[in-house]
Amino acid sequence: MRNNLKKVLGTLLITALAAGVAACGNSKSSNGDKSTIKVGSKDFTENLVVGEIYALALEEAGYNVERIPNIASSVIHTSLINEEIDLYPEYTGTGLLSILQLDLITDPQEVYNTVKTEYEKQFNLVWLDYSAANDGQGLVIRTDVANKLGIKTISDLQANAGKIRFASQGEFDEREDGIPGLEKVYGPFDFKSSKVYANGLKYEVLSNDEADVAPAYTTEGQLVKEEFTLLEDDKQVWPPYNLAPVVQKSVLDENPDIGEILNKISASLDTAKVTELNAAVDVDKREYEEVAKEFYDTIK
Incomplete structure (x- = not known):
């Protein structure tokens, strides 16, 4: 009897531990269909707006989204590496010069190819498609x-x-x-x-x-x-700072449709459009969430 009781208790304990590990080891939402994605953004208007657009698109696709806005530029890369966030909007020039500390490159495609390769190699992070929007x-x-x-x-x-x-x-x-x-x-x-x-x-x-x-x-x-x-930088002194989502590779492996969802956002953004979105917040004094939702409704 005592041995049977021990077996039952042992089975219950193992089951409870397994359930706990499973809960910690994934980020599935309560409906069991989609993961919870932690979307970060830097602490300035443009990044807040674009991060919110990412969040809206992921929610539309059925994901639970945890928004983590206003992260200092100096620590957001570390936050991604430490899995405190799953993705955020970044700039190719920032990745090249500030994070990788490589030499200046002025060709947008070459900058993108360089950061995409090095980020995956060094940090296990993936750059999705970059947009035409250049905040340089x-x-x-x-x-x-x-x-x-x-x-x-x-x-x-x-x-x-x-x-x-x-x-x-x-x-x-x-x-x-x-x-x-x-x-x-x-x-x-x-x-x-x-x-x-x-x-x-x-x-x-x-x-x-x-x-x-x-x-x-x-x-x-x-x-x-x-x-x-x-003014036009006619001799191309400055590197491009094209906007793109940077995502943990493990998150993309588990949720491959995220790439398609966010690439659609990047395809809709150019410098003029991002300037217009920034103006709606900084000049017209509207809330960034409202501006992001209004824009997202035009492209979904």
């Missing part, structure tokens, strides 16, 4: 000044630098991808004046006619305004 370094000029001086490219700016008031953010004057990098390719920029302003004030400074040109990122929402013009 740029220079913005007041449109009236550009029209008056005939400035469309950075070469044109360099040739007219003596007539231009430059609004720097300080570090841009020293960074390898700032003025030093530009001068290596375009020649010296002998601006009429150069003053340092906080990055968040640059569009106000330009609008108030306190400066003519400032560093910018190529998808900033304020660029939808006609009073600002983004």
Whole structure:
């Protein structure tokens, strides 16, 4: 009797332990159909919007989604490696220069091929398709000044630098991808004046006619305004920062349809569209979740 009781208790214990291991070893949702996917995003508008679009698409496909927004750029890669998140929107140039710390490449496909290969080899992470949206370094000029001086490219700016008031953010004057990098390719920029302003004030400074040109990122929402013009990097100094989902390989192995779901999102995004989405939040002051849902409803 005692032996039978021991056997029954032992069987129950083994069953309970097995159930516990199974619960810890997968992330299936309560309905048993789809996994729970943890979607991360960085702590700025564009990444929040795109991360929310990813989340909506996965939910539409039947996945449970746990949103983990506002992760600092400095730690989000580590969060993915540590399996605190399953995927997030990243930029090819960031992967190349900040994470892999490789030499500058300016061809978008070559940058993508490099990060895709190295991420899988080094981190067991997969880059899905990259979008045409490029959130890279740029220079913005007041449109009236550009029209008056005939400035469309950075070469044109360099040739007219003596007539231009430059609004720097300080570090841009020293960074390898700032003025030093530009001068290596375009020649010296002998601006009429150069003053340092906080990055968040640059569009106000330009609008108030306190400066003519400032560093910018190529998808900033304020660029939808006609009073600002983004200059063409005609000699391709800066690397591309194309947007793409980066996903844990194990998650894709278990849920192969995620690749198709998120690649469809990437195919719908270009620089103009992402700039428009950023403007809806940063200029029109709408909630990023609302902006993401409105856009997703147009492409699903």
